[in-house]
Amino acid sequence: MKKRDIIFGLIAGFFVGVLALATFKNLEFELHQKFNWFSIKFIYPFPVLIPLLVIIGLYIAEILARKIKVIWQLAKFVVVGALNTFIDLGVLNFLIFVTKIDTRAGILYGLFKFISFSCAATNSYFWNKTWTFEKGSRAETKEFAGFYFVTGIGALINVGVAVFLVKIIGPLFGITPYLWAGAVAPFIGTLCGFVWNFLAYKFFVFKK
Numbered sequence: 001m002k003k004r005d006i007i008f009g010l011i012a013g014f015f016v017g018v019l020a021l022a023t024f025k026n027l028e029f030e031l032h033q034k035f036n037w038f039s040i041k042f043i044y045p046f047p048v049l050i051p052l053l054v055i056i057g058l059y060i061a062e063i064l065a066r067k068i069k070v071i072w073q074l075a076k077f078v079v080v081g082a083l084n085t086f087i088d089l090g091v092l093n094f095l096i097f098v099t100k101i102d103t104r105a106g107i108l109y110g111l112f113k114f115i116s117f118s119c120a121a122t123n124s125y126f127w128n129k130t131w132t133f134e135k136g137s138r139a140e141t142k143e144f145a146g147f148y149f150v151t152g153i154g155a156l157i158n159v160g161v162a163v164f165l166v167k168i169i170g171p172l173f174g175i176t177p178y179l180w181a182g183a184v185a186p187f188i189g190t191l192c193g194f195v196w197n198f199l200a201y202k203f204f205v206f207k208k
Contacts, residue, residue, distance in 0.1 A: 001062050004131075005058060006058075010054070010055065012054060012080065012083045016083050016086050017047035017048070019086035019089070021043050022093075023089045023090055023093055033176060034176065034179060057075060057079075058079070061074075073133065076132040077132050080124060080132055081194060084121070084124045087119055091116035092182065095116065096112065096182055109167075110159060117155050121154075121155070124151070125144065125147050125148075125151075128201055132201075147201070150197070150200040150204060151197070154197045158190055161185075161193075162185040162186045162188070162189035163185075165184070165189070166181045
């Protein structure tokens with residue numbers, strides 16, 4: 001594993017930990033209502049613990065990649081995806097917290113989700129271009145346009161699933177509307193767009 005990979009992994013892991021801490025802090029009351037054993041103290045070590053776990057995960061992926069090469073790219077994509085996920089959740093929860101909107105308000109929630117997704121997507125472009133697929137650090141107009149075309153489809157999948165879960169399905173398993181809209185629905189939306197994004201970035205946007 002190159003020194004560059006270690007540095008990128010530590011930076012991504014640190015920000016995942018910080019953003020996770022901020023997100024869970026915002027949802028602390030809701031989580032405690034649902035899981036009375038939950039305490040924000042469990043999350044405090046994340047900014048230190050997650051970078052270490054990222055490096056361990058990358059080291060294992062590098063070993064496995066000797067047999068299956070795509071695993072190395074996939075591992076880096078997962079790390080970047082985790083960072084993007086918590087940027088998405090962080091921005092979304094910040095907007096919900098500031099405006100105090102009713103999370104059942106589908107149109108406004110959809111707008112907030114699109115804003116948060118766009119912030120995560122911009123971050124995704126530079127991290128995936130520079131690190132995951134190693135295509136340099138300079139943004140190229142054609143590549144950038146292709147990235148946002150592909151990401152736009154990912155956005156429809158991501159946002160569409162999240163809004164569908166919030167507006168149509170509604171909270172399940174006794175989860176509160178705030179927690180459902182602020183964490184569960186967007187997380188499921190992110191997972192649904194994951195496979196599409198990786199394959200499209202690899203074989204279309206950042207192909208060698």
